Amino acid sequence: MINPSYAVILGVLLFSVGLYGALRSTNAVRILMCIELMLNAVNLVFVAFSRLRPEAMIAGQVFAIFIMAVAAAEAAVGLAIILQIVRQRGVVYMDKINLLKG
């Protein structure tokens, strides 16, 4: 069996990739995708930890399932908002969406 610690490390790496992308991108859809990557990395960490911590196995797995459900809801609302922006101005680039500043 693979040591669950590797899964934790993979989760941390994926989370870092997602965070980097979310901070560096200007495309709103791409930022959303990076955030989804971060959430899924967290899922991986939760499931791996629940393997490493047998006394709390259920809690970690249940948490991961809740995160999936919430991430879906979040993506739905987020895409709706992005769609509204695209309808209004036809761009998804954050540096072009700059009416509010100061």
Next chain:
Amino acid sequence: MDWSLVLPELIVAGAGIGVLLLDLFLAPEKRRLTGYASLAGLAAAMVASLWLAVAKVDWSLAAGADGSPVAAGFTALGGMIAVDAFSVLLKLLFLAIGLVVVLLGVDFAEKRKLPVGEFFALLLFAVLGMMLMAGSRDLILIYLGLETTAISSYALAGLLKDDLKSGEAALKYFLTGALASALILFGMALVFGGTGSTNVTALLGAGVTTGQLGGAGNPIALTGLVLLVAGFGFKLAAVPFHFWAPDAYEGAPTPVTAFFSVGPKAAAFAVVLRIFGPVLALGGSAGGAGAGGLAGAGVLGVLFAVLAVVTMTVGNLTALAQKNIKRMLAYSSIAHAGYLLVGLAVATPRGFAAMVYYLLAYAAMNLGAFAVVIWLNNRGTGDEVSDYAGLGRRAPVAALAMLVCFLSLIGIPPMAGFFGKFYLFAAAVEANMAWLAVVMVINSAISVGYYYGVVRQMYLAGDAAPAEDHGGAETGAPVPAEATSTVKGTPLVGLALGLAVVAVFALGFLFEPLARLARLAAGGL
């Protein structure tokens, strides 16, 4: 299990679904009714919370005893829900906030053609999430409450469908909010990995307080807590993480802005108190003289102190330069989050109690200020500070109410804001952190600058618009023809404003009993 322990939450959830259904069956011109239905639901939930407070919460504990540990109240759902003094008090606050925001929103929604039913349903769901956040001891439920509030809030920010700024506010709020949620989740995952439990009480026995970053103790859980500070920093709009707040506040519909500035912020503070309060207090009582270097709680304490100082200073200094009143109030609310963080940096039961009291006071005075903005907006006044010129003559009542709320936000004696600041100040001095109190006072002095700027416009500057004086003697506000045709009056906003102003004074005059209440609430964390 005893379902009556979650009765307020059940009522709010039921009201939210009910409002959505009601909206479906009502003719468009009758959709105002959904607002009244929301008011009824929130009022019923308040009654249920008061009943819980009387029947289920044990208030006898620690009455008068100074800093003595207090047993938890009831717990439900396997320890996930805590029904104690803290959660009941904050739930009542959230329901009151919801009530005032509905009052503020009914006329505004009609005038600006918001989808009325969705507006109130989303607001109720956001309040539900806030109540879950305050009443939970389990990371899973805290996360679900957080997201219930956050997802509803994203949609609320974008409710003005044809308004470019509203859409932009929603997008910015969504992207930063989702990023913050991911950070919080990663922190929770590490806390779970470090303690082996999703219950926050497990943190106390996990060696977090004695641990060092990357050293002995429990570095995994400690790293998780630091990530949680960053994630909740976004939600609180504490300074390095605050950039989204002014944009979201300016673009969102004004009643929604009023809600953002007090509701989700107060709920985030409640969660931070729940998660960090016991850990910080334990570290504080163990004494800073740890075995060399900063122990875990010391790291967190320093982190909160730095956040508090930076947040209030940057918030106040940036507010000085603002021309738009909503944006100015956004920076002002950032500054107030900084004052609130002082309570966490102090990390004593008195500091936490001061935070609870300040949350009540801040909600009242900030909602009051926004009520004036909405009142004037409904009557056709713009949102720029220069639009408020000569308001003291045109709308003496509104100008006076604004003045009262601003004086309270500055911290002038008879008002609630003064007692809140005084309480925080006393807690800081008592914990040998007088320098923090000094920074607070300097910042309060800076804040006079921008509040006074508005007051000067209202009372000393000449009239802004070619304001033709209509009759309207009681209200005094000019009533542009376009506004009169859609909204005859704004009695509901007036009612909300009245409630807020009364609360600003009442919270001040009732400081003694309320401080004791806050003390009991904070003791049960």
